[in-house]
Amino acid sequence: MSTTIPAGMREMTYRxxxxxxxxxxxxxxxxVFLMGEDVGRYGGSYAVSLGFxxxxxxxxxxxxxxxxxxxxxxxxxAAIGGMRPIVEVMTVNFSLLAADQIINTAATYLHMSGxxxxxxxxxxxxxxxxxxxxxxxxxxxxxxxxxxxGLKVLTxxxxxxxxxxxxxxxxxxxxxxxxxxxxxxxxxxxxxxDAGAVDIHRARIRRAGTQVSLITYGGSxxxxxxxAELLEQQGIDAEVLDLRTLRPLDDEAIMxxxxxxxxxxxxxEGWRSGGISAEITARIHEQAFYELDVPVQRxxxxxxxxxxxxxxxxxxxxxxxxxxxxxxxxxxxxx
Amino acid sequence: MNEMxxxxxxxxxxxxxxxxxxxxxxxxxxxxKCAQMYSSGKIRGFLHLYIGEEAVGTGVMQSVAPRDAVVxxxxxxxxxxxxxxxxxxxxxxxxxxxxxxxxxxGGSMHLFDKATGFIGGNAIVGGGMPVAVGxxxxxxxxxxxxxxxxxxxxxxxxxxxxxxxxxxxxxWQLPVVFCCENNYYAMGTALDRSESQIQLVEKARxxxxxxxxVDGMDVLATEAxxxxxxxxxxxxxxxxxxxxxxxxxxxxxxFDAERYRSKNEVHEHELQGPLRTFGARLEASSxxxxxxxxxxxxxxxxEIENAVAFAESGTPEPVxxxxxxxxxxxxx
Numbered sequence: 001m002s003t004t005i006p007a008g009m010r011e012m013t014y015r016x017x018x019x020x021x022x023x024x025x026x027x028x029x030x031x032v033f034l035m036g037e038d039v040g041r042y043g044g045s046y047a048v049s050l051g052f053x054x055x056x057x058x059x060x061x062x063x064x065x066x067x068x069x070x071x072x073x074x075x076x077x078a079a080i081g082g083m084r085p086i087v088e089v090m091t092v093n094f095s096l097l098a099a100d101q102i103i104n105t106a107a108t109y110l111h112m113s114g115x116x117x118x119x120x121x122x123x124x125x126x127x128x129x130x131x132x133x134x135x136x137x138x139x140x141x142x143x144x145x146x147x148x149x150g151l152k153v154l155t156x157x158x159x160x161x162x163x164x165x166x167x168x169x170x171x172x173x174x175x176x177x178x179x180x181x182x183x184x185x186x187x188x189x190x191x192x193x194d195a196g197a198v199d200i201h202r203a204r205i206r207r208a209g210t211q212v213s214l215i216t217y218g219g220s221x222x223x224x225x226x227x228a229e230l231l232e233q234q235g236i237d238a239e240v241l242d243l244r245t246l247r248p249l250d251d252e253a254i255m256x257x258x259x260x261x262x263x264x265x266x267x268x269e270g271w272r273s274g275g276i277s278a279e280i281t282a283r284i285h286e287q288a289f290y291e292l293d294v295p296v297q298r299x300x301x302x303x304x305x306x307x308x309x310x311x312x313x314x315x316x317x318x319x320x321x322x323x324x325x326x327x328x329x330x331x332x333x334x335x
Numbered sequence: 336m337n338e339m340x341x342x343x344x345x346x347x348x349x350x351x352x353x354x355x356x357x358x359x360x361x362x363x364x365x366x367x368k369c370a371q372m373y374s375s376g377k378i379r380g381f382l383h384l385y386i387g388e389e390a391v392g393t394g395v396m397q398s399v400a401p402r403d404a405v406v407x408x409x410x411x412x413x414x415x416x417x418x419x420x421x422x423x424x425x426x427x428x429x430x431x432x433x434x435x436x437x438x439x440x441g442g443s444m445h446l447f448d449k450a451t452g453f454i455g456g457n458a459i460v461g462g463g464m465p466v467a468v469g470x471x472x473x474x475x476x477x478x479x480x481x482x483x484x485x486x487x488x489x490x491x492x493x494x495x496x497x498x499x500x501x502x503x504x505x506x507w508q509l510p511v512v513f514c515c516e517n518n519y520y521a522m523g524t525a526l527d528r529s530e531s532q533i534q535l536v537e538k539a540r541x542x543x544x545x546x547x548x549v550d551g552m553d554v555l556a557t558e559a560x561x562x563x564x565x566x567x568x569x570x571x572x573x574x575x576x577x578x579x580x581x582x583x584x585x586x587x588x589x590f591d592a593e594r595y596r597s598k599n600e601v602h603e604h605e606l607q608g609p610l611r612t613f614g615a616r617l618e619a620s621s622x623x624x625x626x627x628x629x630x631x632x633x634x635x636x637x638e639i640e641n642a643v644a645f646a647e648s649g650t651p652e653p654v655x656x657x658x659x660x661x662x663x664x665x666x667x
Contacts, residue, residue, distance in 0.1 A: 033476070059476060065506065070499030073465020074472055077483070080454060081404070081473025100496070104459045105466060113447030114438025115660040117454060149661045173663035 008193050015185040017159035018048045021166040022086065026056050029084055032170065033060040035071055036088030045090050046126060046185050072098035072123065076106050076175075079121040084170055089125040092141045092179065099144075106175040107150030121176070122169045127155075128181040128219045128269050129317055135305035138313070140269040142179045142218075143276040146246035152176045153247040154200055157221035159189035161244060164198030171197070181219030181269075200245050203253035209239030212327045213257040215280060216267040217243040220318060224267050227323035234324075236331045246276055254280060255288045262293040263330040267318050272300035294333065297326045340615035343555075349622045355397075355554045356617055357631050359389040359610055362413035364635045365422060368643065369412065369429060369443075373589050377646075378429045380442045381458075383410040387584035390609035391516050392417050394557025395484065395577075398565040402452070402481045406467040409444035409458035410516075414486060420448045426642040432649030439652045440660065460521075461494030463487065464513075468500045471509035471574075482510045482568045489578075490521025492538060493529055501542040501574070508573035512564045513539065515576065516551065518583040523595035539576035551579030552609045584608065 005011050012020070025032045034049060034056075040063040043050030053061040064071040068089060075087035089095045095102065102123065109117045129138030146153045154169065154176060156162040162180060169176035206221060207228050214224040221242050228238040241257045243249065258264055264284060266277040277298045284296055302316040343352055366386050372378045385392065388410075396417040399405060407414045415425055420436050428435025429443050437447050437456070445456035454470065457463035467485035474481035491497050492515065504511045515535060519526050526533050536546035545567065549560040557579060564575035582604040586593050593601075605611070617623035 065499070065502055067499035067503060069496050070465045070468060070503045073462075073496070073500070074469035074503060077406075077454075077466040077469020077471070078473040078476075079469070080466070081470040081477070081481075083473045083476060085469075100459055100462055101465055104462055105457070109447075109455065110663065111660045112437055112441045112445040112455065113449070113660075114436070114440050115664070116437075116447050116449040118663045152662075168667075171667040173665065173667075 005190065009190045010193055011188055011190055012159055013185065014159055014162055014180070014187050014189065015046065015048055017163040017189070017191060018166070018180060021163040022049060022052070025086065025166055025170055026052070026060060029170070031082065031084040032086060033062060033083060034086045034088060035062040035064055035075060037064055037066055037090050039063060039088050044088070046182070068094055068097035069101055073101040073105065075121050075123065076101060076119050079119050080117060084120060086122045086124060086166075086170070089123060091137055092125050092127040093136050093139055095125055095141070102145065102151070102175070102177070103148050107148050110174065111150060118173045119175050120173050122166065122178065123175070124178045124180065126182045127179040128183060129306045129313060130183045130219070132308055132310060132313055134308040138306035140301065142177070142246055143270045145177050146276055150175070151247060152200065152245065154178045154245050155218040155243065156180065157184065157218050157242055157244070159191045160195055161198055163191065163195055165200055167197035168200045179218060183219050187222065201248065201250065203241055203243045203245070203250035205239060205257070206242045207238065207240040209237040209261065211237045211261055211331050212263040212265060213239045213241055213261045214265050214267055214323060214327065215241045215243065215254060215257065217246065218269070220267045220269055223318060223320050224323060227320045227327065230320065230324050231327055234328060236328060238327055249280070249283070251283055251287060254283065255291070258284055258288045259291045262291060264292070264296045265299060265323060265326045265330065266296065267299045267323055269301050269317060271303055272298055273303060275300060294330050297330055299323050299326050340612070340619040342619040343616050343622070347620075349620070352617060353622050355393055355558065356610070356613055356623065358393045358417060359554060359613070360631055361635050361638070362389050362392070362416050363610060364632075365416060365639055366412055368639050370585070370589070372429070372643070378443065380444070381409065382443050382589045383587065384583075384585040385410050385413040387604065387608060388516055388518060388551065388581045389413055390554040390557050390613070391514070391551045391579040391581050392486075394554045395486070395514055395561040397558050398561040399484055400482070402479060403484060404452040404454050404467070404470045404481065405484045405486065406454045406463040406470070407456060407486045408460070408463065408488060409456070410488070411446055411456055411486070412443065415446040415448070415453055418448070418453050419451045420446060420453060422638055422642040423645040424448075426646040427649045430646040430649060431651070432646055433652045434645065434649040438660070461487065461491040461496035464491065464496050464500035467511055468504045468509060471504065471511040472507065475507070475509055480569060482512060482565060484512050484514060486514045486516065488521065489515055489517040489519070489526055489535060490524075490529070492535060493521070501539060501544060501576075504574040505542045505544050508571070510568040510571070511574040512561070512568055513544070513574060513576045515578045516581055517578050518581050520583065520587070520595065522587045523591070525595065535578045536576065544574050544576045545572070546576040546578065548578050548580065551581030552607055552612065554609055554613055
C-alpha cells in the first residue's frame, strides 16, 4: 500500500475491519451475541474475535460444540425469541451440515407462517480456496445459498464492506449470510474514520472502463483489479464491477456495465456448471442480449474438487492470467 | 360403558378433569372432520392425524405458559388448537385460504401463530429441535422465564439434530422441555427396527438430562409429568425429557396403506384409547353421563360446523400475492 494515508482514512486489514464491525455490533446492541466453533477461547479460527471472550463474557461470546445444525438452528430460535445472534460457521464447507436449518427453516419460516415469523439471523462464514487446504476446506459454495429465496447472500471484498455489511445485516429483519474469502483476512485496505453501515443492494464499480466488463465478487475482486492493470498495459480499458451481494443480484448495475462496454467476462471461484456465473450470463441474455458485441465469457474454478498440491490448486482456481487472457480475447477478437 | 373403569382420585378437580376430556374430544372430532374433508377433496397435500395421541398434547399444553413457545411437527393440528389458535384459522389454513393461520402458505403441516408463540409446524423430522433450543437460549439470556416446548416423534431420535440439540440444551442448561411422542412407528418403520436402543429415556440420560417415561394414553399422567418438567425447567434446572408412550390409530398420512402393522394391533390399542379410558373413569366418578356427553358433542360439532363454513367462505389468496412474505415487507 501507499505510505501516505489520505486524511480521514485508516489503513487496516480485512480481519481488523471484520473485527471492528463485530465489536461495534456487540457494543451497540445488548441483544447481539456471537456463537460458533472456537469463537471464544480460541479467538476465532481466523482470529477475528480474539479477545472478545474476555471483553464481552461467555454469555455473549459462545463457544459451541461441533454441531453446525444445532447451533445454526439455535441462532434461528434465538432470533425468533428476540435476540440478534451472529452465528459463525467456520467455513462454507461445514455449513452443509447446517443446510437443513438454513434452507428448510431460516429461509422458509416467514413465508410458511404467512408473514408472521421473521428470522433476523446473521450467519458469517469463510469461503474460497488458495491456502492449499484441499477439497473439504476450499470450496466456494455461496451460490448454493444464493439459489434460495428468503436468504440474502453478501460477499464483502473490501474492508469497508466487511465492516459495514455486518451492521446492515443485523438491522435486516430476515436471515443474511455473509461470506468472507479466506485470502482476504490479511489484505489491507483503507477505511474512512467514520465508516459505518453500507448499502447491501447495490453492486459497485471498483474501476471504471469502456472496453470490457469484469463482473466478479469476493476474493476474485482483487484478481480482477490486478488483471485490469495488466490489460491497461496492453491498451485495453477494463471496467470492474463488484457484485457485493449475490442475492438479490443488482441487475441494473450488471446491465449498465454491459451496455457501456458491450463485452463481459464473469469471474467466479465457484464452479461454472450451475454457478452464479451461469445465472448472471442468463440474465444478461434475457435483459441485454442486443447490447453485447460478443458472447459472455466466464473464468471459473475447474470442474474438480479443489486439490491440495500448489500447482494443481493454482490451475483449478481462476488466476489473473486467465482473466487477462479471456478479456484480451474478447477485445482483440472484436477489433 | 366400561364397568371396570377405575374412578378418578378423590382429590381431583372434577371440572378440570371434564375440561381435559372436552379438549381431547374437541381435537379428535376436529381431525375426524379433517379426514372427511380430505376424502371429499377440500383439503389436499399431506394430512397427518393425531387421533389416538390426544392425551399427550392435552396434558402437556396445560403447563404451557403464555410467554412460552411451542415448536411442533407436521402432526400438529391438536397442539395448535390446544395452544389457542382458533379452529376457524386452522381449518381455513387447511383449505389454503387467506384467513388461515399461515395465509394458505403452510397448510396442515405448517400451522403458525406468533400471538400464541406457536412456532410451527416443522415438517423436517428433527428440524424444529434446534429452533426450540435457540428459543430457550433467548429466554435464558433475557431471563424472561419462558420455556420452549419441543414436540417430536420417536422417529426424530434417529436424527443427528436430536443428539446435537440435547447436548447443546444440556450443556447450556436451557429451559427446554423435550416431549417425545413415541407412537412406535416412524412412518412405517417400527421402533425396534430402527433403533439399537429402544429405551428412549436412556438416550436423554446419556446427555445428563432428567428423563421420564410417561403413559401417553392417560391424560392425568401426561399433565402431571408436564407440570414436573415445566417446574424444573422454570426453576433453572436445564432441559427435561419426557417420553410419552402412545399410539397412532390412523395411518401415518392419508397416503399410507398401513402394510407394516395389523388391524388387530391397532384395535388392541384403540381399546386403551385416551378418550375411551378417561371417559369411562369420568363416568365411574359420576363426572360424566350420557347427557353431558351429548352436550359436549353438540357444542364441538357446532364449532366444527362453523369452522368448515368459515373455511368454505374464506378468500383464496390472490395469485398476485404469491411473492409476499419471502422477505419482510418493512425493510430498514
